[in-house]
Amino acid sequence: NAGVMQNPRHLVRRRGQEARLRCSPMKGHSHVYWYRQLPEEGLKFMVYLQKENIIDESGMPKERFSAEFPKEGPSILRIQQVVRGDSAAYFCASSPGGGQFGIQYFGAGTRLSVL
């Protein structure tokens, strides 16, 4: 039973390019969460999605960031026109729902470097 799969593991972009980060939840999980960890900082919640719905995007920057979790396929976190401050580790997590929100299973993360 595969865990949460994120790809790519490492992503290098130049300023102004787009970054697309993908996350496939654990089998049977319908809830996906994205977190960002800046260098030397703790994890910060970004967005919570269920299939085809954004449930809570209170942690998403107002501009350039978007997320989706389509009916088919992985969840995508998209960052347009990246800047150096976007360099961070982006972790995706999933849970089966049913009220156990605190027990989330994390992927290995995507490390984004913006040159």
Added chain:
Amino acid sequence: RKEVEQDPGPFNVPEGATVAFNCTYSNSASQSFFWYRQDCRKEPKLLMSVYSSGNEDGRFTAQLNRASQYISLLIRDSKLSDSATYLCVVNEANTGKLIFGQGTTLQVKP
């Protein structure tokens, strides 16, 4: 004031030592509480949930004091493999949003 505060450490202890980590949270409406572990900037992994009655899992004991908004983790008989960053995590009002402390780094030395 940070939503979840932890002493960042590092805590350097010899094998076999007992070490305690503390954490405070600011939102009294918080409903569930956890300790996660993170190794060398890898993904966080759930260590244990924390209940008001206190709970134990082997060498690990977690405690919650809702009145003081205080959470603790006690590790007995430390092993080299316990070296990691321990993250205090709060879930508010059963939403999907986990709020992480900055983490406390533990280094267990032989």
